Amino acid sequence: SNCAATQPNDIFTIGFRQAGQLFGIDYRGELYHQYGDANQDAQDLENGGTVTGTGVDRDAYMFGVRLGKTFKNVSMKPSLTLWYDYLSGTEDSDLTQANPEYRSFNTLFDTGHKFYGFMDLYLGVGSGSESTGTAGLGLQDLAIKTKLHPMPGWTLKADFHWFYVAEGVGP
Secondary structure (H helix, E strand, O other), X not given: OOOHHHOXXXXXXXXXXXXXXXXXXXXXXEEEXXXXXXXXXXXXXXXXXXXXXXXXXXXXXXXXXXXXXXXXXXXXXXXXXXXXXXXXXXXXXXXXXXXXXXXXXXXXXXXXXXXHHHHHHHHOOOOOOOOOOOOOOOEEEEEEEEEEOOOOOOOEEEEEXXXXXXXXXXX
């Protein structure tokens, strides 16, 4: 049967994360690579109709960078963080080449709400679903995050995000 539910959908993820402080600046960097079989995910894309019997390899990645500074010696201890996440996506041309590849990073057991706010309700990142989210095109998130402590026990945060898909639809 060529039913999507019976097609291989293996996801292996490897990567690293490094966080620390350097010259008074907090930093964090992370990079993850996914590989495996993606026949089931690829079939869920509108133009991902691969020929029966043609295997689709998974080749996706995600990276994130954060730089921040907290001013502890001033009133309200303000902090400012610059943030960028990139989750790869799949263009139509990735699936129509001789050796089709599925490049949409799958967040697996997503906790995106913590990072992307209510936007995560619309993303469907990595699912390959045409009916929700970025339709397998990935995600870019550029953000500026601020935090203040106006009084003991209180924290005020404001995050400004600019969201973009990572890939174009393609020819």
